Amino acid sequence: MKEHIVISKATIDRLPLYFRTLRLVQQEGTEIISSEELGRRIGVTPEQIRKDLASFGEFGKKGVGYFVRELIRNIGEILGLHRNWNIAIVGVGHLGWALANYKNFASLGFNLAAVFDVDPAKVGQLIGGVEIYSIDRLEEVARERNIHIGVITVPAESAQEVADKLVAAGVRGIWNFAPIKLNVADNVRLVSEDLSVGLSSISYYLSRQ
């Protein structure tokens, strides 16, 4: 990566799209792809792709295109997907259950290593091939399984408490689905999802038609 350049969040957010599309392209048997073709598939301009990738180094060959396998490897390394990450899901309700059973995370190197819930009726059951542990054992199990990323799918009122427990257990990445703003230390990478944002955006445009 070019040390002096500050990479924008928008660029970082586009990299997974490039990565996913390149993997599809590879499955189709394509070995070389132009920025025009890649851009057409993703819905971004070729200039944007060239600019994004140039932030990290020199990829592709002028007049030829990008070597798909090489670019997948390079983007994978930039995204840290060349290594495995252990994840834990906290809260196995509707959403936690769906995420635990989502197979694509594993293909990206995200290994579901532990699942926790407060409900005694769920503790001890298997989900996604992993045993559900009592939330009381979070710190012990998270340390033992070397959890890197905690996924919070508990009701909003319990989310901060769960985040604090994850951080106390040494977890430095949190993916929060509860509709509440969480407070974590600066050395913890927190990403919050709000699925209603997408729907509300659609509603905004539909209501203007």
Ligand SMILES: NC(=O)c1ccc[n+]([C@@H]2O[C@H](COP(=O)([O-])OP(=O)(O)OC[C@H]3O[C@@H](n4cnc5c(N)ncnc54)[C@H](O)[C@@H]3O)[C@@H](O)[C@H]2O)c1
């Ligand atoms: N279902 C959705 O489509 C959806 C979409 C976006 C966001 N969310 C948010 O995700 C969260 C989960 O939603 P859901 O529909 O799966 O809820 P749910 O009620 O079906 O499941 C919540 C689970 O968390 C467990 N739990 C509660 N307190 C806990 C604690 N302190 N420690 C560990 N486990 C605990 C419950 O026992 C339950 O199994 C909520 O904050 C919700 O607002 C849900």
